[in-house]
Structures are given as C-alpha cells and as structure tokens.
Amino acid sequence: MKHLLKLFSSLPGLFATLLTVMMMSGSVQASNNDLPKVRVVTSEGAFVLQLRPDVAPKTVKNFLDYVEQDFYEGTIFHRVIAGFMIQGGGFTPNMMRKPTQDPVVNEATETLPNLRGTIAMARTQDPDSATSQFFINVADNDFLNAGVRGPGYTVFGKVTEGMGVVDRIARTETRRVRGMADVPSSPIVIKSITRLNNED
Secondary structure: OHHHHHHHHOOOHHHHHHHHHHHHHHHHHHHHHOOOEEEEEEOOEEEEEEEOOOOOHHHHHHHHHHHHOOOOOOOEEEEEEOOOEEEEOOEOOOOOEOOOOOOEOOOOOOOOOOOOOEEEEOOOOOOOOEOOOEEEEOOOOHHHOOOOOOOOOOEEEEEEEOHHHHHHHHOOOEEEEOOEEEEEOOOOEEEEEEEEOOOO
C-alpha cells in the first residue's frame, strides 16, 4: 500500500489525487465490512442494523448478549411516536416486562449523534440504567445527544436496510395501556434478531 501511494504521489496533479482518494475509500469500506450486523424481523417486516463496537463497545456487547440469548424474540415495540422514534426490546405482547441483565454504562458520545436511522439505548433518568430496551430514531433528535441536555443517549449503530419498515412502524396507531402512552393498538412483535455474517 505504501509503495503504491508513493507511486501515485509522483503522478501529475488531479490523476494522482483521484487514485489516492479511491484507494483510501476502499480502506474505509473494508473497515465498515468488519462491523457486526444483525437482522431484525418484525411482524411489520425486516430491517438490518450495523453496530459500532469501535465507539460503544460495552453497549454493543450488551446488545449482542441479548441477541445470542434470543431475549428479543417475542418482545414488542411498545412505544411508538411518529416523527420521533420507535422503542422496543423489553415487553411481551401482554405488556409484561421481561427480566434483564445488569445495566450497562452510558457510552453516549458526540461521535455518534442521534440522527435519523440510528439505534440507541433507552434508559431512565439514571444515565447508566440501560438494559435491554432500545429505540430507533426516525428523525434527527439532537436534544438526545451527549452534552445537550445532560449525558445523552448512547447511539450504537444504524439502520442500513429496511428503513421503510421502521417508518411504517412509527406511523402505527397507538393507545394508552396500563398507564403507558403511545402503545401500538395492535402489537408489533419482534420475531427474531439474528447476527449476520460479514458477507451477508
């Protein structure tokens, strides 16, 4: 690689620049291909998430631990707000909360802001209280970022395929159930979350 870049730098002007940019872009793509991905299959369709252990390692490990235990199978998206986010991963269709592992430390960072299509950890007022529940932003929610209104909410990946499914879930009709608002009138069930091979 170093020899090739040195060769390209000796080429005249724009041609050398273009070749160098092309090679560096290839390196970035290879790095992206090494990031873990999961497929989320729901009653409304499927979408794919690319995770970022390079930025939020403890959060990604926590999430993948739940995935490997099939914890999310049969849980629902229990809080859905159009123009904001969809939240799931903690309740069964009859609105019973599933027991979880210990909380994970907050890893919110300005490096990964809460932009449309990103997945982040849900939590209470305690920054280090996130367990299994997550949410997917359907808009740029800057007020959830680290340093804006406190520690922020940990973003640990993004939707790379199937954002239309996420948008469809976000538009679902909702009602109030057991004191909880914004619950879909018909349960939106997570059928499975499975880890993909890098080639998938």
